[in-house]
Amino acid sequence: MGKKDVDVVDITLRMLKATSYRWSDFSLWVDGNLFHVKEIEGLGRIALKGKTCLCSTTLSIFQDSAIVLDGEIYNLESRCKSEGLFSLIKVREPSKIKNLDGNYAFAIMHDNSVILVRDPVGIRPLYIASDDRGHAFATEQKALLAASFREIKSLKPGYLNIIDGSGLLEYEAYNLSEELRTLQPFTGSSQEIASILLKTLRCSIMKMVKGRDVGVLFSGGLDSSILVKILDDLGIEPELLCVGLPMSKDVLRAKRVAELLGLHVNIRELDEEEIKEALPHIIQIIERRAPLDVSISAPLYFALEVAKERKLSRILVGQGADEIFAGYKRYERIVEKGGYKLLREELLKDFSQLHERNLERDYNVYLANSVEPVYPYLDTAVIKCAFRIPIEEKLKKEVTGYSRKHILRVAAKLLGMPEEVINMPKLAIQYGSGVWKIVRRVLKGMRH
Structure with missing residues (x-):
């Protein structure tokens, strides 16, 4: 999520190039609009600018929200995982995370805010970085370093982070x-x-x-x-x-x-x-x-x-x-x-x-x-x-x-x-x- 006059799509492109060894086609959710890109070079040919951007090969849309899930949640049906995740935490209640059975890291972008969650063991990594351009997150540190972020921290296992207009808020959801x-x-x-x-x-x-x-x-x-x-x-x-x-x-x-x-x-x-x-x-x-x-x-x-x-x-x-x-x-x-x-x-x-x-x-x-x-x-x-x-x-x-x-x-x-x-x-x-x-x-x- 970028601050005023910051092009987050350009930042996203730099992050993607740093991890291109494992990407093929992917999807972008930019300010509430969905785009599919076949190759990283194709992103440069799309005239995109935006304040919020979520990118993944596993991006899914539910109502007006974009959701990326890395991992497995065993007690949510595959066909309605996105709906289940959104309904669990749309009220921003950290204790709901305790009910999830699996190993996961996921992000939900909704109403100009992002909710980030990591499983209580920490099997799936998730990193967050912030500077005067805004906030960014990724599963690999090298992606954030490629976008010139320096203050990088690992999201704590069992924690829920919320990024919105007031900044970055951290809540303990489940201390296993x-x-x-x-x-x-x-x-x-x-x-x-x-x-x-x-x-x-x-x-x-x-x-x-x-x-x-x-x-x-x-x-x-x-x-x-x-x-x-x-x-x-x-x-x-x-x-x-x-x-x-x-x-x-x-x-x-x-x-x-x-x-x-x-x-x-x-x-x-x-x-x-x-x-x-x-x-x-x-x-x-x-x-x-x-x-x-x-x-x-x-x-x-x-x-x-x-x-x-x-x-x-x-x-x-x-x-x-x-x-x-x-x-x-x-x-x-x-x-x-x-x-x-x-x-x-x-x-x-x-x-x-x-x-x-x-x-x-x-x-x-x-x-x-x-x-x-x-x-x-x-x-x-x-x-x-x-x-x-x-x-x-x-x-x-x-x-x-x-x-x-x-x-x-x-x-x-x-x-x-x-x-x-x-x-x-x-x-x-x-x-x-x-x-x-x-x-x-x-x-x-x-x-x-």
Whole structure:
């Protein structure tokens, strides 16, 4: 939304060009008028000027409002999602957002105002920028930077922002992290609790997949193996995708676990030269340069290239399981230092920061390859279930040491998975795929 005498269409064109690698045709809603454009160059040939502009490939119109939805809302019918979203928040009541089940970011332009909403986990990114020209928003920071915006902030998960004549107003709609603190823990045996978890996870997968062809990012680790086993039990045969250097631990493990589960895995073996060649593009996509971020994104980028080649539009990922089920080695040190109470606080903190640390970075890689991520472990129902599980069932102290993600291992046994799969050690993706040393060396050379 522009201020007086500001041409927002020109600003929009600059933002579009910065993200042209993922656009084809798109629609524009300019001061209440709808335009369809086949290519970005075509926008320059249309004599448009305006004070308000909304642009997307998924723009839809309801009455006199324009709505853009990025993501999925499972409890709104597809044919009336626009009407449902508009009716939910036309009264500008933030608490209505709590009723939405899904992962989403959406914008509604109505009566010279814009309403922006982001899901309570923060799976879908949404950025806002303001200066003396007005206010702008986008799913990628690079779009705003291309339009010379500098003060860019990420919309907080579960928040509703309103841009109108009085400026930018921010409201908390749903604080999921605070709700998690109030949940009462489950009682019962490990097997009973794991059974509840599996039922919740199974329902989430059914809701998210809906019989469509899907792939799974598969390294043979516990998290992705459980997803694959549930899909198989549901009669859904996913395509398993794994990337890594030849003889890397991820490649070897994925082959072995797929064999034990009686499934086929598609392996893409990487070489050092193609990793080096792709790194500048990956850095541009993720908008970060830290070695850890780049080394995590590199194998994801190549895996999604395979998904795109195989015409898979949706990929299931085990993201979030480490944070909500205590999968990191450092959690053992936290328990030794401050006990299980301190560990619970650490899990809540890590969950609340997940969107900043990982999800926003990873989503850019999915966008670049036109693939939708599906996060069963980050479904709201699964998250609430996870934080009702007693903390001792997540990090179990045993005679031989700690069993991290213990409740997931119990769940895997209930699924009938082989002991070798359940207890097979797993490295983080940057190490298991073998790309860490290559990325670190290349980035060091780029700085000199």
